[in-house]
Amino acid sequence: xxxxxxxxxxKSLLFYLPLFLLxxxxxxxxxxxxxxxxxxxxxxxxxxxxxxxxxxPRYLNYGSIFLAGIVNDVVISMPIxxxxxxxxxxxxxxxxxxxxxxxxNFINDWISFLFTILLVNSIQVISLDIIFLTEVNYMxxxxxxxxxxxxxxxxxxxxxxxxxKIAIQKND
Amino acid sequence: MASSRDDxxxxxxxxxxxxxxxxxxxLLTLIFLSLVVIILGSFNFKAIQYIKIGVNxxxxxxxxxxxxxxxxxxxxxxxxxxxxxxxxxYKKNEIELKKLKEKKLSNDFLILENNxxxxxxxxxxxxxxVYAKVLVDKxxxxxxxxxxxxxxxxxxxxxxxxxxxSYLVGKIIEVNYTSSRALLLSDLNSKIPxxxxxxxxxxxxxxxxxxxxxIEYTKDEYKQKLNNDKIIVYTSxxxxxxxxxxxxxxxxxxxxxxxxxxxxxxxxxQLDYVxxxxxxxxxGN
Numbered sequence: 001x002x003x004x005x006x007x008x009x010x011k012s013l014l015f016y017l018p019l020f021l022l023x024x025x026x027x028x029x030x031x032x033x034x035x036x037x038x039x040x041x042x043x044x045x046x047x048x049x050x051x052x053x054x055x056x057p058r059y060l061n062y063g064s065i066f067l068a069g070i071v072n073d074v075v076i077s078m079p080i081x082x083x084x085x086x087x088x089x090x091x092x093x094x095x096x097x098x099x100x101x102x103x104x105n106f107i108n109d110w111i112s113f114l115f116t117i118l119l120v121n122s123i124q125v126i127s128l129d130i131i132f133l134t135e136v137n138y139m140x141x142x143x144x145x146x147x148x149x150x151x152x153x154x155x156x157x158x159x160x161x162x163x164x165k166i167a168i169q170k171n172d
Numbered sequence: 173m174a175s176s177r178d179d180x181x182x183x184x185x186x187x188x189x190x191x192x193x194x195x196x197x198x199l200l201t202l203i204f205l206s207l208v209v210i211i212l213g214s215f216n217f218k219a220i221q222y223i224k225i226g227v228n229x230x231x232x233x234x235x236x237x238x239x240x241x242x243x244x245x246x247x248x249x250x251x252x253x254x255x256x257x258x259x260x261x262y263k264k265n266e267i268e269l270k271k272l273k274e275k276k277l278s279n280d281f282l283i284l285e286n287n288x289x290x291x292x293x294x295x296x297x298x299x300x301x302v303y304a305k306v307l308v309d310k311x312x313x314x315x316x317x318x319x320x321x322x323x324x325x326x327x328x329x330x331x332x333x334x335x336x337x338s339y340l341v342g343k344i345i346e347v348n349y350t351s352s353r354a355l356l357l358s359d360l361n362s363k364i365p366x367x368x369x370x371x372x373x374x375x376x377x378x379x380x381x382x383x384x385x386x387i388e389y390t391k392d393e394y395k396q397k398l399n400n401d402k403i404i405v406y407t408s409x410x411x412x413x414x415x416x417x418x419x420x421x422x423x424x425x426x427x428x429x430x431x432x433x434x435x436x437x438x439x440x441x442q443l444d445y446v447x448x449x450x451x452x453x454x455x456g457n
Contacts, residue, residue, distance in 0.1 A: 027231070027238040066202045070209070074231040075308065077315050077346070077353055080224065081209030088203045095199060099186050100179075132214075135360040137381040 014166045018052045018059045018159075026072040026083075039140070042147040045072065046120065047155045049087055050113050054094040055163060062091055079132050086120045093119075106156070114149050121145050225348045232319050232351045236307040250442065299415065302326050302448040307351060309443060316359035316379065318342070318443060323350045328448055333414050335447045336438040340364075340407055340418040344448065352448075356440050357385055357420065365410035366420060368403050377405060377420060377434060383441075385421065385434040405434050415451040 025044045045068065052059045069084025093116045101108070121141050128134045197205075212220055254261070308319035322328050324347050334341045334354045342362065346353040355362055362379035368387070376388045387405075403423040409416030421436040 024238060027235045028242055061196065062199055062202050063196050066197075066206060069206065070227070071231050071234075074228055075235050077317055079210055080213040080227075081206045084206035085203065085210065088199060088206060092199055092203070095186070096184060099182075137360055140381060 011166075014162070015059065017162065017166075018048065019064055022048050022060060022064070022068050023071065026068045027075060039143050040147065041140070041144045042151050043117070043144060044155075045087070046090060046117055046148055047113075047152055048159075049090050050094060050116060050152075051156060051159050053091045054097060054109060055159075057091070057095070059166075062088065065091060078128070082124060082127060086124055089120050089123070090116055106153075109156075110149075110152055113152050117145050117148055228346070228348045229351060232307055232348070235319075239308060299452070300327070300450045302328060303445060304328075304352075304448050305445055306443045309441070316356040316362075316381065316440070317345070318354050318356065318440075318446075320352050320354060320446065320448065321350065322448060323348045323352050325350055328352050329450065331413050333418070333449045333451070335418070335449050336443055338419060339437040340414065340420050341436075341438050341440065341443065341446060343413065354446075354448075357436060358383055358440055363388075364414065364420075365408045366405050367408040367416070368423070369406055371403060374408055374410070383436070384424075385436065387423070387432055387434060413451075415449075 022045060025048065049060065049065060053065075065087045066084045069082075069087045070080060072078075072083040072087075073080045093112065097109075097112055121144070125136050125138060125141050129136050213224070302322050304320035304322040306318050307321050318334075320328075320334075328344060328347055330344050330347055332344045334343060340357065342354045342356040342359075343364075344352050345355045357364065357377065357379055358381070359379040360381040362377075362385075364377050366375055366377045366387075367373070368375055377385045378388045379385050405420040405423065407414040407416055407418040407420060419437055421434040424433050424435050
């Protein structure tokens with residue numbers, strides 16, 4: 001009986017891990033800035049949302065993604081709602097990709113990811129610069145997108161392991 | 173051709189409108205909701221402001237708690253580096269201390285003289301200090317700012333100066349009930365009036381989004397004088413926000429791209445406690 005309860009607990013914990021990671025990343029802004037590497041930054045939330053909503057949107061529901069965007073805006077002091085809009089655009093792209101893909105392929109996903117982050121960051125930069133009249137460092141955004149794109153396979157590898165574990169727990 | 177267009181439309185419609193996989197809201201509803209939030213956020217209605225303050229308070233405190241492990245690693249990293257350079261730093265400090273002791277004697281005299289001269293022209297500078305802890309100091313590529321644990325409850329107001337030891341760090345841009353956000357001098361949107369000494373030239377110090385600032389809107393002759401002097405940047409007091417004479421940084425001439433960088437005296441990545449200061453400059457006139 002206790003083993004059954006333990007299994008259910010682990011199953012729930014693993015299932016909600018992507019959501020937990022998303023809120024952790026927006027509240028903490030995981031940026032490794034203490035390493036003091038000039039220009040190094042990447043958007044962990046973009047990788048996380050793209051991967052998990054593409055894989056299966058059950059792990060990250062859209063309402064939570066919307067809330068995470070609001071939290072992100074408050075933490076990094078952007079106009080409230082902008083990150084939510086960008087995160088939901090990523091979800092829209094992944095939903096479209098899911099609908100048109102018959103056999104998933106990593107390279108296709110990676111290229112789609114590049115297109116998505118460039119689109120999302122362009123919308124963010126343009127709206128900040130033109131609508132909200134905030135001076136933005138375009139180069140920083142570009143470098144951020146570059147590192148996010150490069151680091152995508154590393155996180156895919158880690159998330160695949162996690163996804164397998166969740167699937168095993170689900171089958172148990 | 174028509175069939176492929178139909179497929180595209182079906183895929184798009186399905187992506188935006190379908191409420192699959194236990195989703196409570198469709199994607200389109202949430203996208204519209206975020207657009208509504210963006211539009212409402214840009215209005216200055218009282219109700220929206222109160223909601224914003226409430227949301228900020230909760231999220232800032234949560235962010236502080238969530239950031240504790242990362243901050244611990246940050247502190248550990250700094251401590252290890254300090255231990256490694258302990259002896260070299262001690263030797264440097266010893267030499268610097270000797271020089272500073274010599275300078276202090278003449279400075280004490282200048283301070284007394286300055287106070288007497290201010291009394292003669294009936295000018296007084298009074299300041300109200302509030303000490304604050306830095307709750308969140310996320311070095312994001314978008315904004316260089318810090319969140320402090322003092323707000324309107326402690327009489328913090330927009331525009332107040334943020335000082336680390338005696339060095340200017342930034343100014344308050346957002347005030348909530350028990351917290352506030354300060355824009356750092358290194359942010360792209362930060363612009364403050366400064367005085368370059370000893371060449372006595374007024375200028376504007378702009379942030380760059382990096383860990384240094386640049387000098388803007390000044391006389392061309394300052395470039396010629398730059399090679400000869402070691403230039404210190406102080407606040408000029410123009411605009412009335414900051415007291416004149418607050419040290420900000422020193423100019424480092426960069427020969428490679430001809431941009432003169434202002435190296436800030438305070439390390440913005442290591443701020444734990446800061447002083448929020450409001451200055452009242454009184455004049456006999």
